[in-house]
Amino acid sequence: MANLVETVDLKKYFKVGKGRYLHAVDGVNLEISEGKTLGVVGESGCGKSTLGRLVMGLLPATSGQINFEGQDIVTCSRGEFKKVRQKIQMIFQDPYSSLNPRMSIYELIAEPLIVNKVYHDKADILKRVYELMDTVGLAERYINSYPHELDGGRRQRIGVARALALNPKFIVCDEPVSALDVSIQAQILNLLMDMQRDLGLTYMFITHNLAVVKHISDTIMVMYLGQCVESAPADELFANPKHPYTQALLDSILKPVLGTNKDRKLIRGEVTSPINPAVGCRFAKRCEHCRPECMEREINLVDLGGDHKVACTMCGG
Amino acid sequence: MEDGKILLEVKDLEVVYQTDESTVHAVNHIDFSLKERETIGLVGETGAGKTTTALTIMRLLPERTGRILDGSVLFRGENLLDKSEAEMRHVRGADISIIFQDPMTALNPAITVGNQVLESLEIHNVEKKSKQELEKRVDALFNLVGIPAERKKEYPHQFSGGMKQRIVIAIALACQPALLIADEPTTALDVTIQAQVLKLMENLKEELGTSMIMITHDLGVVAETCDKVAVMYAGEIVEYGTTEDIFTGEAHHPYTTGLFNAIPNLDEKAERLHPIDGLMPDPTNLPEGCKFSPRCPYCTEECRSRTPYRYEKNGHRIFCNRFEKEG
DSSP states (O other), X not given: OOEEEEEEEEEXXXXXXXXXXXEEEEEEEEEEETTOEEEEEOOTTSSHHHHHHHHHTSSOOXXXXXXXXXXXXXXXXXXXXXXXXXXEEEEOSOTTTSSOTTSOHXXXXXXXXXXXXXXXXXXXXXXXXXXXXXXXXXXXXXXXXXXXXXXXXXXXXXXXXXXXXXXXXXXXXXXXXXXXXXXXXXXXXXXXXXXXXXXXXXXXXXXXXXXXXXXXXXXXXXXXXXXXXXXXXXXXXXXXXXXXXXXHHHHTOOOSSTTSOSSOOOOOSXXXXXXXXXXXXXXXXXXXXXXXXHHHSOOOOEEOSTTXXXXXXXXXX | OOOOOEEEEEEXXXXXXEOSSOEEEEEEEEEEEEETTOEEEEEXXXXXXXXXHHHHHHTOSOTTTEEEEEEEXXXXXXXXXXXXXXXXXXXXXXXXXXXXXXHHHHSOTTSOHHHHHHHHHHHTOTTOOOHHHHHHHHHHHHHHTTOOGGGGGSOGGGSOHHHHHXXXXXXXXXXXXXXXXXESTTTTSOHHHHHHHHHHHHHHHHHHTOEEEEEESOXXXXXXXXXXXXEEETTEEEEEXXXXXXXXOSOOOHHHHHHHHHSOOSXXXXXXXXXXXXXXXXXXXXXXXXXXXXXXXXXXXXXXXXXXXXXXXXXXXXXXGGGTTTO
16 A cells, blocks of 8 residues: 655754754654554653654654655645645644634634635535534534634544535544543544544644553654654554564553553663764663664664564664 | 551541532542551542542642532541631641652742752651751652652652652651652653552551541542542432442443443453443532433433432442442
8 A cells, every 4th residue: 555654764854952963853753644543652742742743744854755645745836735734634633722712613713714715605614614513513502603612522522523514535533532531542543543533533632641552553663852753553662562662662551450560671761862862872871782783883773573663783783 | 458557537528619500529428448558549539539638638639619518537546627727737747748740830939959858857846856857858858758858958840740740749758757659649640650650658657657538530540549438420429339349340330331441451352331321410419319420321210310329248339329229
C-alpha cells in the first residue's frame, strides 16, 4: 500500500541563545499508509507534539522532507500548500482552550467552511454543520450553545467536527483524550475509530498514554529526545520491546490489576537536556546496558524484520 | 490486614457549595474510616467530590461558598469540624498534610525550595529547636526524597516536574504527619516519573508509618498503592471495600464495572471500548433515588424513586438495589 504521509530525515531545531539549539525533532523518518494509524508515544519534552505540528505545516521544518501523497510540503509554494492543507487537519489536546469561547457551536464548526470558501450559500453551510454534528454525535439543539455550556466530552466532539469539516484524508490527533475522564475518553476513542472505518481516515495519534496507544494504533513509534528509538506494529512492540527505553516505559505502566507489577525496573534519573545534545545514544545516561560504544557515535535505526526497527547498539544499531 | 488503631473516621459527611444562584451538592453523606498505616483510595471522575472530601478534612473549603451541613470528621477521636481556626493551624502540616495535584503551582516561585521546606518546620517548631537543627532536618528531608541537599538554595523553576513533586512531598512530610492526603499526586507527571514518585511515597510511608488518603482517577495507581478503596460518584460512595474486593470481588456496583470496562485493556485486543453511557449528573440538580440511575444499564423504577439499598458482605459495601436480595 502506498504511504499517504512520510517524512525523510525531518529536523526541527529551536534557537534558544547564541549557538544553542534545542533539538526538538532530530532526524525522524516515518511512514503512514492510507487508512492506518501511527501512534507516537514518549514523555513530555520528547518532541512528539513538535513532530505533529511539523507534519501539519504549523511549524516550518529546519531540514528534511514531509511528503503528503508524494508531494513535499516543506518546499512547495504557498498556493500549493493551501490546497494540501485542506486534506490535513488536527485535533487538539485541550477542548477547554482550543475553542474560542465567544463563538457559538455553529460558528465554530462553520469557520473552516467559510475560511476555505467551500460553499457560497448559507443554507448549504448550515446543512453541512448539521451533518457534521450528526457524525460526531452532537444533538442538534446545541447548535446555538457556547463552549462553556458543554462538558469536556462534547467540547472535544466540536474539535473533531471542525477537523472533519473539509473532508480531510489525514488527521493529526495531539493527545485528544488526555484532558477527559475515563468514561468520556472511551466515547471519543470509539468515535475516532468509527470515523476511520467509515471515512477511511489516516491518523497520527500522539499520546503519552500507552494503553490508549495500543488500543488505537496499527504501528507505534517510541520517541526519546527528538529521535525515534523504536517503531513496530502495536502488538509486536508490546510483546517484544527491544530498546531499553521502550522496555522501561512499558514496565512503568500501572495496570489496574492486583499484584501484577510490584517489582518493576525503574529508570534512573530524568530526561536530559535536548539543548545541543552530545553525540551518541541520548538515552545512554539512564540506560543500565550503556557501553562506551553508545556514547561514541550516532546510533542508526536497524530493521529487525517484520517492520520492527530499533536504534540500540545491542541490536546492531 | 493487621489490626491498627482507627486514625480517621469520616461520618455522614455532607458538604455543599452555596452560591447566589444555586446549591452544588458536592459531598452527600459519605462514611469511611482509616486505620493507622493504612492507605485508602478515593476513586472517581471529575466532580465526584474527591477533592472536596480532602479539603473538608483539612478544613480548607472556600470560606464564602463551602458549607459543611452535616457529619463529623474524627481524627484520633477528636472532631476536626469543631476545632477553631487557630487549633486547626496546629493540625495542618503537623498532623495532617496534603500533596496537591500540580507541583508547578503548589510551590512559591519566589522562595528557594529549601526555605519552603523550612517554613513548615519553623511554624510547627514545638520543641523550640535552633535554626541549625532545623536546617539539618531540611537536608535530611532532601536526601529522603532523593534530591541532593546542595540544591536547596535553588528556585522551583530550576527543577523538573518530578523533582518539584518530590519537594512538595518533602514539605508535606517535614513534620512527620500521621495522615497524608495525596490529591492526584502523579497525574501531572510522566509515566516513568510517576512510577518513581509512587515508589518513593510507598517507601516513605513504610519508613515513617504514615496513613494515606490517595485521591486518584487512575485505577492503576489504586492497584499499586491502596489497601482500601472507596469508589465515589456524584458525591456519594457507591462502593467501599478492600482493594481485593474492588479488583477481584464477585459483586460490584454498575459504576465500578463501567469504570473498569472503559479503560483500554493492555492484555486483550478489543475492537471497541465500552464507555458508560451519558454524563455525570448536574450537581446542582441531582436525580432522585440512585444518582447513577440515568446511566445505569440495570436501572429499574425502584432505583429512580428511592435511595439504593446497602448491601454488605465482610465489610464490602455496595449501594445498589441489585444486590439487596442476595445480601
